[in-house]
Amino acid sequence: MAGKNKNKAGVGQYFLYAGVTTFAFVTVMIIPFLYGIFLTFTNWNGLASEWDFIGITNYLGVFKDKAFWESMAITVKYVLFVVIFTNLIAFFLAFILTSGIKFENVYRSGFFTPNLLGGIILGFVWRFLFSNVFVYFGNQLGIDMFSSSWLGDPNKAFWTMVIVTVWQLSGYLMIIYIAGFTNIPKSVVEAAKIDGATGLRRIIHIIIPLIVNAFTISVFLSLQRAFMVYDLNLALTDGGPFNSTRMVSMYVYNKAFLAQNYGLGQAEAIVLFIVVAIITTVQVKYSKSKEVEA
Amino acid sequence: MKKVVSLFLVLVMVFSLAACGNSNDGASGETGSSTTEDATETNTDDSSTEDTSTSSDVKITFLNTKGEIQAQLEDVAKVFQADTGIELEIIPTGAGTSPFEKMSALYASGNAPTISMMDAGDLEKFEDKMLDLTGEKWIDDAMPGSLDVARINDKLLAFPFAVEGFGLIYNKTAIESATGEAFDPDAIQSREDLETLFQDIEAGGIAPIVISPLDWSLGAHYTQIAFSQRGGNIAGHNEIMDKLKTGELTFSEFDAFNSLMDTFDILARYNMDKSDPLSGTYDTGAEAVATGSAAFWFMGNWAWPQINEMSGDNKEFGFLPVPLDMEGEDNKISAGPTKYVALDQEQSTPEQQEAAKQFLNWIVYEENGQKGLVETCSIIPAFLNIDKTPDDALAKSVLDYMSEGRTYAMVLTFPADYWAEVGASFQKHLAGLTTREEFYEEMENYWEIQQ
Secondary structure: HHHHHHHHHHHHHHHHEEEEEEEEHHHHHHHHHHHHHOOEOOOOOOOOOOOOOOOOOHHHHHHHHHHHHHHHHHHHHHHHHHHHHHHHHHHHHHHHOOOOOOOOOHHHHHHHHHHHHHHHHHHHHHHHHHHHHHHHHHHHHHOHHHOOOOOOOHHHHHHHHHHHHHHHHHHHHHHHHHHHHHHHHHHHHEEEOOOOOOOOHHHHHHHHHHOOHHHHHHHHHHHHHHHOOOOHHHOOOOOOOOOOOHHHHHHHHHHHHHHOHHHHHHHHHHHHHHHHEEEEEEHHHHHHOOOOOO | OHHHHHHHHHHHHHHHHHHHHHOOOOHHHHHHHHHOOOOOOOOOOOOOOOOOHHHHHHOEEEEEOHHHHHHHHHHHHHHHHHHOOOOEEEEOOOOOOOOOHHHHHHHHHOOOEEEEEEHHHHHHHHHHHHHOOOOHHHHHOOOOOHHHHHOOEEOOOEEEEEEEEEEEEEEEHHHHHHOOOOOHHHHOOOOHHHHHHHHHHHHHHOOEEOOOOHHHHHHHHHHHHHHHHOOOHHHHHHHHHHHHHHHHOOOOHHHHHHHHHHHHHHHHOOEEEOOOOOOOHHHHHHHHHHOOOEEEEEHHHOOOOOOOOOOOOOOEEEEEEOOOOOOOOHHHHHEEEEEEEEEEOOOOOOHHHHHHHHHHHHHHHHHHHHHHHHOOOOOOOOEOOOOOOOOOHHHHHHHHHHHHEEEEOOOOOOOOOOOHHHHHHHHHOOOOOOOOHHHHHHHHHHHOOOO
């Protein structure tokens, strides 16, 4: 009897505090998502008054769409570099900024600031930098690498995307790693020092295992952000030059809204969701299994 | 004390949220100013105000997809309201958003504009949502051929809003100062004449031509010249596209296209941005031809506001056709109605539809309306009864070619992503990364996947 009441009270409390947000989440995210899946089994083009069921034709189309998988390949390559570099840099920065140097907090705020810029502004500012500022200095100082815009060359444009994303994201992940570092009990580290562990050994065998949950979170965030990148893609390279940096989100959006092929576009979006969901779930499960209690 | 402070903070938060909510309804003012910058809209939902039929005056909305005349159209709307009492709101579109995208979003959210300015190619998809305009007075005064693309299944679904033309814009003053002699556009009758002129200009120290590496300019505009020459009219254009889709026509057999690419090779050789062909933008091209650093620019008369801004006192500009040199024909520029305006019948009241029809008639027949369209917005009208001409050199040039019959009909029925995909391939070719054969192959692959 008492248990049932407690349950009711629990549910009541949940709706009191989180009811509004749950409602918003369900209507804005869950319902359109389910409706979208339903629509991929029809041939509705977003406008017509009538449509029919066409089964899995759209999904078969996804597998036949070579350009979609090419764009997926570019995105995977981009994700790989972004995740590795961002996490390395963030870890390194966090390590230094928790070692007690002067003006630590100033540096932490400084490194975090790029994350506050929205993707669109960031993209336009860096586009100006790559196309105009660097080119100007490259021409003045005779540096070949910078004398033509990096955004005009397919290979270099790819690296501009990586550079800007790493610049933006490192600060955010650094904060997470700092939290991880400050949570390491000093007693464990001191015990290791007393036992004669050198700096590198301490890092590999003591510190890293204790902050694996920071790794879990950071790798997950960087994976998800990199896979779903769109605003930076649009503002910085707009998929160019000639679609060589067209990441998969942009491809799907263009397929649905530019080519007006909603069925295929939505089906591709669902496939993208499944791919990212699988990758991130595997990653989180693997990382969690490595977490160690101090 | 602490309680008072925390209560105060809570109130501040609540009020700022309420204020945020209210300011979204006045979105037309905000979004109006955002189109003056190059901001791209990443979400297609626009909180445009809904048509209220409860107000005593009728209120209608007009979706404007020509960003360059947003401010001018708003002025015209004010004059219309003063003349007729009908309130007209102009809904802007962000730069880079296609009319189709914007309209789909507005229709889906129940905020369909009463009048929508759309690309002719999209009319078919909106067939059941648009009002049949057969029987309107202005049909008799429309330019011959301008209503063809708007006739779908025996209904007339749209009003030709703007006539545009494109070709090689030239800066007369710049050419004459480089060559040291007077420039007569009619003296250039062939590719060879043009190349000789380019060489003279180059010797005079000015870049002969600037090619803007924009996918829509190269993809949709430059390539269509060949389609227009061969097809002649909308039926002809569609026939060519069908043949390309089945593979019955290949580009190597497409004479007009080969000729077009021969001319392109010459243009590319004398391109101002030759060393870094993809670095230019729409604005750098406008600046180059306006200030005289380049003598020619492949673009259309819609660029006049930008050129006018930067050209100082020099207003001597005009069009030269891109030389195709097809046997027995003069070279022509491409011109024709490009933007069409359709009236909604699905989400608007009969009063609003009548008010919208009144607006169309006002533009064609009333003095203030004609002035608004032609002089305020610098638009070339598609109606023969309007005797006003925009006060700009490029529009005058287009009208001259039209009156001489030296124009090709614009291709309005390319597939929706044609400019983006073929434009990308063309950019590769411009940058020298593909040969002409490889470029043809990429285009043929594109047409193969189209249905």
